Amino acid sequence: MTQQVYMTQMQSKPPAGTTRSTMSTAAETDAYNWPAAPATRAGGRLLPWLDWKFSLLVPVALLLIVATALWQVASRPELIDLTVHNGSTGETIPGARVVIDGLTYASGDDGTVTF
Secondary structure (H helix, E strand, C coil): HHHHHHHHCCCCCCCCCCHHHHHHHHHHHHHHHCCCCCCCCHHHCCCCCCHHHHHCHHHHHHHHHHHHHHHHCCCCCCCCCCEEEEECCCCCCCCCEEEEEEEEECCCCEEEECC
16 A cells, blocks of 8 residues: 555655655655645635636726826926017016917016916
């Protein structure tokens, strides 16, 4: 019986100088090595209790967070600042009216218009 266990587990001849009792113990310890390596554990899966549908929650959540951040960056309105200066002195003109495409913008106290 012990020799059959040894042959099925090890698939080779026992080393010279071993007895039947040591062969049996060696075969049993090789067969029941605990804890098993991750590749041989429960079908080779890392988390066997986690269904594949639920394992997609973390990557999908991260993808949605990144998409939201990119949307916020990309959807910012482009603003143009211009400063109204006096042609002869070069000073800024506060309260100047600027008309662009039929829309009127007033410059602030520093002579800057943002549109």
